Amino acid sequence: MRKTPIATAINLLLESKPMFNNRDVLRSTYIPDYLPHRDREVDILINILIVALRGDTPSNILIYGKTGTGKTAVTTHVGNEIERVGKERGIPCHVLYTNCGIIDTQYRLLASLARNFGKKIPMTGWPTDQVYSEFKSALDSRERVVIIILDEIDKLTKKGDDVLYNLSRINSTLKHAKVSLVGISNDLKFTEFLDPRVRSSLGEEEIVFPPYNAEQLSDILRQRAEVAFSKGTLNENVISLCSALAAREHGDARKALDLLRISAELAERAGLDHVEEFHVRRAQSAIESDRVAEVVRTLPTQSKMVLYSIMTLNRAPELIRRTGKSGNGGNGGGRNIMSTGEVYQTYRSMCNMIDLDVLTQRRITELITELDMLGIVNAIVINRGRYGMTKEISLDTPPDHIFRTLSGDARLQPLLEMRPGAIQMQLG
DNA sequence: CTTCCACGGGAACACTGGGGTG
DNA sequence: CACCCCAGTGTTCCCGTGGAAG
Numbered sequence: 001m002r003k004t005p006i007a008t009a010i011n012l013l014l015e016s017k018p019m020f021n022n023r024d025v026l027r028s029t030y031i032p033d034y035l036p037h038r039d040r041e042v043d044i045l046i047n048i049l050i051v052a053l054r055g056d057t058p059s060n061i062l063i064y065g066k067t068g069t070g071k072t073a074v075t076t077h078v079g080n081e082i083e084r085v086g087k088e089r090g091i092p093c094h095v096l097y098t099n100c101g102i103i104d105t106q107y108r109l110l111a112s113l114a115r116n117f118g119k120k121i122p123m124t125g126w127p128t129d130q131v132y133s134e135f136k137s138a139l140d141s142r143e144r145v146v147i148i149i150l151d152e153i154d155k156l157t158k159k160g161d162d163v164l165y166n167l168s169r170i171n172s173t174l175k176h177a178k179v180s181l182v183g184i185s186n187d188l189k190f191t192e193f194l195d196p197r198v199r200s201s202l203g204e205e206e207i208v209f210p211p212y213n214a215e216q217l218s219d220i221l222r223q224r225a226e227v228a229f230s231k232g233t234l235n236e237n238v239i240s241l242c243s244a245l246a247a248r249e250h251g252d253a254r255k256a257l258d259l260l261r262i263s264a265e266l267a268e269r270a271g272l273d274h275v276e277e278f279h280v281r282r283a284q285s286a287i288e289s290d291r292v293a294e295v296v297r298t299l300p301t302q303s304k305m306v307l308y309s310i311m312t313l314n315r316a317p318e319l320i321r322r323t324g325k326s327g328n329g330g331n332g333g334g335r336n337i338m339s340t341g342e343v344y345q346t347y348r349s350m351c352n353m354i355d356l357d358v359l360t361q362r363r364i365t366e367l368i369t370e371l372d373m374l375g376i377v378n379a380i381v382i383n384r385g386r387y388g389m390t391k392e393i394s395l396d397t398p399p400d401h402i403f404r405t406l407s408g409d410a411r412l413q414p415l416l417e418m419r420p421g422a423i424q425m426q427l428g
Numbered sequence: 429c430t431t432c433c434a435c436g437g438g439a440a441c442a443c444t445g446g447g448g449t450g
Numbered sequence: 451c452a453c454c455c456c457a458g459t460g461t462t463c464c465c466g467t468g469g470a471a472g
Contacts, residue, residue, distance in 0.1 A: 107457055125447030127456055159458085300460095340434065360462060365435065381435065385470030388433025 019268040026261035028254040052145040057178040065209025068252030092144035101152035106163040153183035154190035168201040211251030217243035296405040309347040339390040
């Protein structure tokens with residue numbers, strides 16, 4: 001084989017001592033046999049669910065906790081154990097896991113549950129009650145206990161709680177099977193607007209997962225690092241830094257693991273055989289910018305347009321007609337504050353420039369709120385008294401960064417290619 | 429007390445992509 | 451095949467509401 005630059009690069013990478021023994025251990029989807037600092041939660045959960053192995057119906061459970069506090073890990077871990085023991089002893093017990101963040105409508109949830117029992121349900125087309133009864137008949141076809149785990153259950157309630165109502169009272173209509181529901185949510189108050197009957201039925205038991213502190217995060221990382229890396233790859237400082245950074249964000253173990261994995265990958269790519277603290281810092285900004293890029297890239301064109309309007313105003317504050325005092329003098333870092341009306345004006349003219357449909361202001365407020373929740377933009381509602389109510393909007397992400405991602409959208413191309421000055425001319 | 433601007437809930441609509449029926 | 455039914459999504463229309471400045 002002839003030696004190409006790529007081939008030599010590949011050879012180099014293959015011959016160098018590998019940094020990872022097993023990099024999957026560092027992914028948050030990996031579930032270790034032992035979950036540090038979650039003994040209490042595991043115990044509680046097992047104690048509630050264990051009755052399934054005696055053929056009884058476990059209480060329904062709601063599990064709360066911020067992202068990366070181990071809710072999913074603990075639940076699936078316990079679920080797997082219960083199912084395994086059940087199989088060993090010939091007890092018919094099934095654990096079904098569903099992520100409602102992905103399967104986020106009533107129809108799709110019921111369809112996916114029914115498919116678990118071998119039913120053929122079309123992706124769309126049927127009335128929902130038909131899917132429901134298909135699921136129920138499949139479920140009830142024999143004696144068994146079925147534990148249904150609904151991860152990110154809060155995503156479901158926004159689109160009507162009919163399914164939850166039906167599921168929570170399904171036991172009274174079953175002859176052979178028994179169902180128990182485990183809901184997982186990172187929103188503590190998601191039950192607030194639920195039908196009271198559903199709320200009390202779903203939350204027969206409640207478990208709250210506290211965030212990890214930096215020390216606990218270190219333990220988690222150490223446990224995984226032992227399997228993931230060869231000896232001497234890490235020093236203790238790297239682990240504490242990852243933990244400290246993740247602890248600052250509400251004790252997010254997923255974040256800590258990502259930091260560790262990405263920084264190691266950065267070090268590996270640099271041809272080193274160990275990880276330094278600055279890799280961790282670099283990993284942190286890489287994670288953040290990847291996140292933003294991914295979010296912006298997948299935004300619908302209209303939202304991109306709104307975002308670009310905000311960026312334009314941010315760059316050209318003279319277009320913002322401020323009444324009275326504005327952030328005079330050194331308003332830190334050139335971040336400009338604008339109102340919904342101003343954004344809408346800009347948005348409308350820019351849509352006209354590239355012949356894009358103009359949506360109503362009502363809709364645009366909604367899109368701005370979405371951008372806010374995605375963390376790309378800051379928007380708070382304020383009351384300016386005599387001057388009415390509005391959102392105060394400011395950019396929350398480095399503009400050049402967004403710009404690069406935005407330019408991947410063909411629809412916006414003509415606009416992005418215009419000189420900033422030219423756009424401002426047309427707006428003014 | 430009035431006024432002002434936009435927030436944000438809710439209903440209604442259009443449209444898409446699929447099913448079942450005659 | 452034509453036709454109507456269904457869930458889901460994105461949108462518009464209508465409107466009651468907040469709350470400090472005037």
